[in-house]
Amino acid sequence: SIDSERLLGRIRSLGEIGRGIDGQLIRLAASDTEKLGRDQFVTWARASGLDVAIDRIGNVFGIWKSEGSDGEPILLGSHIDTVINAGIFDGCYGVLAGLEVIVTLKEAGLLPSRPIVVAAFTNEEGVRYAPDMMGSLVYSGGLEVEDALSTVGTDGSILGEELARIGYAGDRQPGFLKPHAYIELHIEQGPVLEREGIQIGAVENLQGISWQKVTITGDANHAGTTPISMRRDAGYAAARVVTFLRDRAKASNTPTVATVGCMQFAPNAINVIPSRATFTIDLRDPDEDRLQQEEAALAAFLEILGQEESVTIDVERMARFEPVKFDDGIVTKIETAAASRGLTTRRMTSGAGHDAQMIARIAPSAMIFVPSQAGISHNPKEYTPDADLIAGANVLLDVVQALAMR
Amino acid sequence: SIDSERLLGRIRSLGEIGRGIDGQLIRLAASDTEKLGRDQFVTWARASGLDVAIDRIGNVFGIWKSEGSDGEPILLGSHIDTVINAGIFDGCYGVLAGLEVIVTLKEAGLLPSRPIVVAAFTNEEGVRYAPDMMGSLVYSGGLEVEDALSTVGTDGSILGEELARIGYAGDRQPGFLKPHAYIELHIEQGPVLEREGIQIGAVENLQGISWQKVTITGDANHAGTTPISMRRDAGYAAARVVTFLRDRAKASNTPTVATVGCMQFAPNAINVIPSRATFTIDLRDPDEDRLQQEEAALAAFLEILGQEESVTIDVERMARFEPVKFDDGIVTKIETAAASRGLTTRRMTSGAGHDAQMIARIAPSAMIFVPSQAGISHNPKEYTPDADLIAGANVLLDVVQALAMR
Ligand SMILES: NC(=O)NCCC(=O)O
Numbered sequence: 001s002i003d004s005e006r007l008l009g010r011i012r013s014l015g016e017i018g019r020g021i022d023g024q025l026i027r028l029a030a031s032d033t034e035k036l037g038r039d040q041f042v043t044w045a046r047a048s049g050l051d052v053a054i055d056r057i058g059n060v061f062g063i064w065k066s067e068g069s070d071g072e073p074i075l076l077g078s079h080i081d082t083v084i085n086a087g088i089f090d091g092c093y094g095v096l097a098g099l100e101v102i103v104t105l106k107e108a109g110l111l112p113s114r115p116i117v118v119a120a121f122t123n124e125e126g127v128r129y130a131p132d133m134m135g136s137l138v139y140s141g142g143l144e145v146e147d148a149l150s151t152v153g154t155d156g157s158i159l160g161e162e163l164a165r166i167g168y169a170g171d172r173q174p175g176f177l178k179p180h181a182y183i184e185l186h187i188e189q190g191p192v193l194e195r196e197g198i199q200i201g202a203v204e205n206l207q208g209i210s211w212q213k214v215t216i217t218g219d220a221n222h223a224g225t226t227p228i229s230m231r232r233d234a235g236y237a238a239a240r241v242v243t244f245l246r247d248r249a250k251a252s253n254t255p256t257v258a259t260v261g262c263m264q265f266a267p268n269a270i271n272v273i274p275s276r277a278t279f280t281i282d283l284r285d286p287d288e289d290r291l292q293q294e295e296a297a298l299a300a301f302l303e304i305l306g307q308e309e310s311v312t313i314d315v316e317r318m319a320r321f322e323p324v325k326f327d328d329g330i331v332t333k334i335e336t337a338a339a340s341r342g343l344t345t346r347r348m349t350s351g352a353g354h355d356a357q358m359i360a361r362i363a364p365s366a367m368i369f370v371p372s373q374a375g376i377s378h379n380p381k382e383y384t385p386d387a388d389l390i391a392g393a394n395v396l397l398d399v400v401q402a403l404a405m406r
Numbered sequence: 407s408i409d410s411e412r413l414l415g416r417i418r419s420l421g422e423i424g425r426g427i428d429g430q431l432i433r434l435a436a437s438d439t440e441k442l443g444r445d446q447f448v449t450w451a452r453a454s455g456l457d458v459a460i461d462r463i464g465n466v467f468g469i470w471k472s473e474g475s476d477g478e479p480i481l482l483g484s485h486i487d488t489v490i491n492a493g494i495f496d497g498c499y500g501v502l503a504g505l506e507v508i509v510t511l512k513e514a515g516l517l518p519s520r521p522i523v524v525a526a527f528t529n530e531e532g533v534r535y536a537p538d539m540m541g542s543l544v545y546s547g548g549l550e551v552e553d554a555l556s557t558v559g560t561d562g563s564i565l566g567e568e569l570a571r572i573g574y575a576g577d578r579q580p581g582f583l584k585p586h587a588y589i590e591l592h593i594e595q596g597p598v599l600e601r602e603g604i605q606i607g608a609v610e611n612l613q614g615i616s617w618q619k620v621t622i623t624g625d626a627n628h629a630g631t632t633p634i635s636m637r638r639d640a641g642y643a644a645a646r647v648v649t650f651l652r653d654r655a656k657a658s659n660t661p662t663v664a665t666v667g668c669m670q671f672a673p674n675a676i677n678v679i680p681s682r683a684t685f686t687i688d689l690r691d692p693d694e695d696r697l698q699q700e701e702a703a704l705a706a707f708l709e710i711l712g713q714e715e716s717v718t719i720d721v722e723r724m725a726r727f728e729p730v731k732f733d734d735g736i737v738t739k740i741e742t743a744a745a746s747r748g749l750t751t752r753r754m755t756s757g758a759g760h761d762a763q764m765i766a767r768i769a770p771s772a773m774i775f776v777p778s779q780a781g782i783s784h785n786p787k788e789y790t791p792d793a794d795l796i797a798g799a800n801v802l803l804d805v806v807q808a809l810a811m812r
Pocket residue numbers: 090124125126132133189351352353354628629630677
């Protein structure tokens with residue numbers, strides 16, 4: 001079994017890196033604070049005798065090629081970038097548990113048949129640069145590295161320049177290690193496991209993700225003098241989209257979710273009708289046909305709204321990923337490993353996007369989930385009890401052994 | 407008659423002060439650019455031999471005490487602060503036409519029975535500091551000067567510090583000149599005069615204004631994993647308020663207008679359900695009872711919304727002004743003056759707030775409106791044809807003569 005004190009201690013200390021004086025944890029991709037988090041991971045990996053490699057999109061790899069090991073490696077990992085005002089587990093748990101599994105095997109003097117590698121992928125969250133899961137997407141060949149490096153962030157920065165600035169623009173070609181299998185351990189970030197009192201989720205699929213950025217342009221005018229009938233109010237039109245999406249998702253009997261997370265008005269003055277509203281739409285569904293239907297329904301609504309409110313509506317695609325089915329063999333190994341440790345388990349769908357969905361393009365992949373208290377994530381209240389964190393890491397250890405021991 | 411070339415030239419040159427490299431005209435109250443606008447006005451006033459006085463809230467007065475004039479002055483004026491991305495006429499027209507009227511009388515060697523004073527009031531727009539019409543409100547005793555000076559702006563600045571910094575924290579006590587009458591010339595900023603083909607509006611009343619700032623607090627959570635039924639989405643709740651206000655105003659047969667001009671989400675990230683939404687509500691109605699009904703309907707809606715969406719809703723009052731009735735004697739003089747010049751005229755209501763509504767607390771007051779093309783204001787497309795601008799200034803001249811000539 002893994003060293004639970006070491007793992008929990010590292011999760012907590014990485015969770016303090018990037019915490020501001022206001023108490024908020026913010027380690028946006030390729031920022032100064034994320035650099036400090038990367039540095040800490042690299043320090044721990046080197047201290048455990050791993051080779052550290054960095055690729056051109058900034059993915060960091062801790063490589064353990066034990067004596068006599070050969071062939072394609074078992075890849076573990078996740079990410080260490082965070083959202084704004086984040087919790088400490090999202091991403092970091094998978095990276096540090098991956099490192100913990102390697103160190104445990106190493107210290108036990110075990111000699112796996114294959115190299116074992118732990119990765120921290122760049123810009124998984126997608127908050128600073130879209131699309132999300134960018135590092136693993138590039139790694140698996142789904143996005144050209146040059147295109148990814150030239151992405152402009154929400155703060156106007158350019159990813160490639162930021163990676164160079166923080167010292168993580170590596171020289172390895174993304175995809176330089178072709179994995180034999182990829183396993184990602186992660187907190188569920190949703191309510192299912194806790195509600196059902198189950199300790200381990202064997203994640204068999206992951207829902208489709210559609211991200212769009214919408215800009216509505218109307219006409220600025222005086223809030224006091226302009227009759228309602230003469231308004232071209234971009235802010236009101238934006239509000240109609242927000243309520244349309246939410247009310248539609250709520251009325252349906254499907255697992256479709258829709259979120260407007262970002263919103264900006266211009267000129268953003270109290271007595272001026274907004275001339276422009278810019279906002280993001282995050283639409284998800286485990287079923288590709290239904291996700292397409294939802295996108296079509298949104299497009300039809302925007303068409304009518306533009307006419308009704310005499311506003312122009314521009315839509316920019318920020319990310320689009322189809323639902324992903326994970327490798328049934330690995331999923332079964334996760335169930336078996338959990339059961340052998342006396343842990344309750346169920347197969348389930350991931351509501352969040354993860355690097356595993358990208359690596360699944362180039363290698364058999366699956367994920368292990370542990371419960372999230374009250375289903376809360378992307379929030380400082382994100383929490384998983386220690387026992388669950390330890391159980392998940394031990395299942396990861398066992399699955400790695402099942403895949404890589406002679 | 408006034409010197410139309412001089413007036414139009416000054417309006418256009420003041421309209422270039424505070425224009426950024428992006429072409430936007432922004433002279434927010436007590437900002438660096440507004441200082442330049444104030445300086446220009448002071449320069450012109452001094453060049454015409456007026457005494458310049460500044461009071462503690464930064465109102466600027468150009469005072470003409472002609473030989474033999476005595477008693478309470480006739481006060482003219484408006485403001486030179488602007489909204490964000492403004493037109494060139496809102497406010498400036500009234501200040502510069504006031505100056506033009508004085509200079510015209512002076513150059514013609516006329517000797518009015520009373521001093522004639524032109525004022526540029528501080529922070530009429532209310533975009534940087536609430537409430538709007540602040541300088542004239544303080545001047546008329548409706549707000550303590552200390553309270554006004556300690557107002558915190560949308561940018562975190564403090565009005566008193568900003569006035570001192572730009573050199574416009576004067577030493578005269580607000581109210582130091584008690585006006586015999588106040589007349590404000592302004593563009594209509596609405597569609598009525600143009601639609602009816604009328605040249606001069608004799609403004610007999612002004613609608614009530616209610617400004618509130620609403621903060622909705624929900625819970626940040628993951629956009630992909632959180633079922634719709636478990637969300638406490640502050641952004642969705644804010645959108646419900648925007649559509650409620652607009653749909654209600656549209657459905658009614660009253661002149662009520664409602665506007666949400668400012669909107670901010672936090673943490674404002676694409677895959678995070680907003681934990682907080684902060685926005686402004688501008689509600690107006692010419693009838694005080696109806697305005698109170700609208701405020702009550704909003705409060706009742708917020709109450710239910712808070713329960714339905716499990717969010718907390720805090721409301722802060724930013725400004726509240728009852729409808730104002732102007733002085734019938736002056737309104738009649740405006741109609742008479744317009745008719746004598748062969749101009750078409752009608753009595754009307756002001757949809758915008760104006761300094762005149764505050765000065766009306768201490769002196770008989772009224773306003774003259776000229777048409778706004780397509781009813782557009784608070785927008786760089788704000789436009790009034792030269793002939794209308796000249797006509798308005800000449801009516802102002804005639805009303806001043808009617809009030810102050812022996
Ligand atoms: N796991 C996780 O929070 N990923 C971020 C990408 C997303 O699902 O929005």
